Amino acid sequence: MESSKVIHAFYTDDEVLLDAVKTVKAAHHHIEEVFCPFPVHGLDKAMGLAPTRLAITAFLYGITGLAFAIWMTNYMMIDDWPQDIGGKPSFSWVENMPAFVPIMFELTVFFAAHLMVITFYMRSRIWPFKDAENPDPRTTDDHFLMEIPVHNNEAELTSLLSETGAVEINVVDKH
Amino acid sequence: MYQFSGRLKTFSLALIVLGFVGLAYSFYNGSQKTLEDAKHAIEAASNDAHGGGHGEAATPHEAEASHDSHVVKTDNEAHAAMIHASEDKDTSHGDAHASSEAHGTSHDDEHATHVLHQLQNRPWSAFYVALFFSLGLTLLVLTFYAIQRVAQVGWSVVILRVMEAITANLLPVSIIMILVLAASVMHINHLFPWMAEGVFDPESDKYDAIIDGKSIWMNATGFMLRSIAYLVIWNAYRFLIRKGSIKEDTANDGNKTYKKNYNMSVIFLFLFMITESMMSWDWIMGLDPHWFSTLFGWYVLATLLVSALTVIAFVTIYLRSKNALPGINDSHIHDLAKFMFGFSVFWTYLWFAQFMLIWYADIPEETTYFVARFTEYKLPFLGMVVMNFVFPILLLINSDFKSRPWFVFIGGTVILMGHYVDVFVMVMPSTVGAQWSFGIPELSAIFFFIGLFIYTTFSAFAKANPITKGNPFLKESEHFHYYNIEHTGEGSGDHH
Numbered sequence: 174m175e176s177s178k179v180i181h182a183f184y185t186d187d188e189v190l191l192d193a194v195k196t197v198k199a200a201h202h203h204i205e206e207v208f209c210p211f212p213v214h215g216l217d218k219a220m221g222l223a224p225t226r227l228a229i230t231a232f233l234y235g236i237t238g239l240a241f242a243i244w245m246t247n248y249m250m251i252d253d254w255p256q257d258i259g260g261k262p263s264f265s266w267v268e269n270m271p272a273f274v275p276i277m278f279e280l281t282v283f284f285a286a287h288l289m290v291i292t293f294y295m296r297s298r299i300w301p302f303k304d305a306e307n308p309d310p311r312t313t314d315d316h317f318l319m320e321i322p323v324h325n326n327e328a329e330l331t332s333l334l335s336e337t338g339a340v341e342i343n344v345v346d347k348h
Numbered sequence: 349m350y351q352f353s354g355r356l357k358t359f360s361l362a363l364i365v366l367g368f369v370g371l372a373y374s375f376y377n378g379s380q381k382t383l384e385d386a387k388h389a390i391e392a393a394s395n396d397a398h399g400g401g402h403g404e405a406a407t408p409h410e411a412e413a414s415h416d417s418h419v420v421k422t423d424n425e426a427h428a429a430m431i432h433a434s435e436d437k438d439t440s441h442g443d444a445h446a447s448s449e450a451h452g453t454s455h456d457d458e459h460a461t462h463v464l465h466q467l468q469n470r471p472w473s474a475f476y477v478a479l480f481f482s483l484g485l486t487l488l489v490l491t492f493y494a495i496q497r498v499a500q501v502g503w504s505v506v507i508l509r510v511m512e513a514i515t516a517n518l519l520p521v522s523i524i525m526i527l528v529l530a531a532s533v534m535h536i537n538h539l540f541p542w543m544a545e546g547v548f549d550p551e552s553d554k555y556d557a558i559i560d561g562k563s564i565w566m567n568a569t570g571f572m573l574r575s576i577a578y579l580v581i582w583n584a585y586r587f588l589i590r591k592g593s594i595k596e597d598t599a600n601d602g603n604k605t606y607k608k609n610y611n612m613s614v615i616f617l618f619l620f621m622i623t624e625s626m627m628s629w630d631w632i633m634g635l636d637p638h639w640f641s642t643l644f645g646w647y648v649l650a651t652l653l654v655s656a657l658t659v660i661a662f663v664t665i666y667l668r669s670k671n672a673l674p675g676i677n678d679s680h681i682h683d684l685a686k687f688m689f690g691f692s693v694f695w696t697y698l699w700f701a702q703f704m705l706i707w708y709a710d711i712p713e714e715t716t717y718f719v720a721r722f723t724e725y726k727l728p729f730l731g732m733v734v735m736n737f738v739f740p741i742l743l744l745i746n747s748d749f750k751s752r753p754w755f756v757f758i759g760g761t762v763i764l765m766g767h768y769v770d771v772f773v774m775v776m777p778s779t780v781g782a783q784w785s786f787g788i789p790e791l792s793a794i795f796f797f798i799g800l801f802i803y804t805t806f807s808a809f810a811k812a813n814p815i816t817k818g819n820p821f822l823k824e825s826e827h828f829h830y831y832n833i834e835h836t837g838e839g840s841g842d843h844h
Contacts, residue, residue: 271703
């Protein structure tokens with residue numbers, strides 16, 4: 174592996190980190206990953222990541238939930254066992270639609286929320302019993318970590334990073 | 349300091365004069381209505397509705413037939429008396445409707461008098477709809493302003509003065525409101541059916557047992573006292589907070605004035621939540637004295653709140669385009685549009701919640717409210733759901749659109765029109781019934797109140813510093829930047 178060496182730069186403040194990311198990007202270095210204890214607004218934009226497509230999947234899941242709710246209410250209340258809803262025995266889904274609106278709303282939200290979370294986990298490669306990927310446990314507490322691959326420019330990167338307010342800079346072999 | 353430009357002043361005064369002339373004409377026209385006009389109107393209406401009703405009832409479909417006969421029945425009722433005790437089956441009055449095939453002459457005359465009252469009500473109702481809408485949205489701007497103070501909101505500090513300026517409209521519309529309500533109590537108009545003579549008199553043939561049972565609440569003295577109390581409370585807060593807010597600019601007393609304003613706003617919000625609900629029962633639900641809905645206060649609140657936020661956004665966008673608002677950026681517009689979007693959904697939720705429970709239970713004295721709206725007001729009643737829900741959702745769901753003045757303007761215009769229609773549909777079915785239309789009286793009233801609004805708002809804005817200088821959160825508001833949008837007219841590096 175050619176690029177098995179990486180630099181880990183630690184920060185203790187999200188604003189300092191955000192400025193550091195901008196400085197590193199301005200110097201045309203590739204940032205492999207940033208590990209944070211909490212989401213930092215604007216970090217994705219500063220790192221130049223493509224916008225998330227999670228919203229699109231949420232919309233599709235919502236439509237699926239809505240369709241499922243329509244099918245389910247129609248099957249349960251009209252087809253399989255016709256019900257007299259609110260003293261209005263029309264046995265028509267359309268005429269009883271107001272009664273089904275809460276169900277349609279709830280299932281739309283249910284599908285969108287749950288499937289979106291599952292999609293997020295899969296996309297982030299998180300599943301039960303998986304070992305943590307973050308290189309340092311401090312990133313789950315009060316430290317931010319920026320990971321930059323080294324291409325024979327260790328000295329240059331180290332001096333750049335120390336100027337950005339990093340509290341600790343380590344060069345590690347990544348396996 | 350902002351200067352109330354001569355052109356805008358002339359424009360607002362022209363609107364007031366135009367509205368006033370139109371209203372004078374409509375009121376004169378309304379007072380000239382005679383029983384003959386009423387009989388003409390009945391004839392025209394019964395030709396329409398009977399033809400339609402019978403045609404539908406003839407459909408062979410079993411399920412449809414039962415549904416339609418319901419509609420035909422309610423059509424008859426609607427002509428006779430939507431407001432009278434049509435659902436009170438025990439009174440002889442109710443029986444007369446049940447056998448409405450046999451129209452006696454005396455009944456015909458009574459009916460004609462009723463329709464005449466509806467025709468005479470039209471200019472009053474048109475004025476009342478615009479008046480209530482103007483008063484309500486100004487009040488909700490004041491409430492939103494109080495919320496900003498109580499929650500010590502950071503982002504909105506640069507537009508606090510905009511909200512304050514809008515609330516200058518409260519005093520004139522409150523005075524007009526008191527005059528209109530006094531006119532109702534003095535029988536100059538017939539807006540509130542429970543104020544009619546004989547309703548509380550068991551000897552009278554107009555005696556109404558249901559309303560008599562509510563006489564602890566529904567009596568002219570209590571009504572006027574409560575109405576005056578609401579308006580005095582709101583105007584007192586508006587007067588005191590405006591004074592306190594201007595004092596805050598130069599106070600420099602370690603936030604003592606700021607805290608005093610905070611305390612005042614807490615008290616106001618507490619009183620507001622009580623008076624707002626009671627106001628909606630008295631001024632709107634009282635138009636249908638038999639009918640009641642427990643979430644009506646919330647429903648009216650939602651309508652007025654989304655309109656208030658739209659108006660704040662409009663005035664903010666206008667003043668920003670005149671460079672009269674230092675410190676404002678796209679994120680402030682974005683936040684206002686988010687509120688417009690969110691409260692549009694909230695309104696729909698309450699609109700539907702109220703409808704669904706009544707639809708589900710199907711109790712006659714509750715469904716009359718929606719029957720009247722589904723038969724004679726179908727287009728405005730369903731059209732407003734498109735205007736107040738579907739359109740704002742589709743237009744404002746996009747994050748980028750919410751910070752573009754043009755999109756906010758288009759969305760806001762539809763929202764304001766939609767909520768005017770909402771108030772229209774709250775008031776008109778009970779006061780003018782089938783005799784509704786949209787013409788000179790309605791337009792004149794709208795012009796009059798828009799003119800008044802522009803005049804009071806911008807002259808008040810010109811009287812004070814456009815920024816609340818003494819507010820401790822001013823800096824936070826000036827630097828406010830929602831992370832997800834790019835500001836126009838400045839470098840993207842101005843983040844911190």
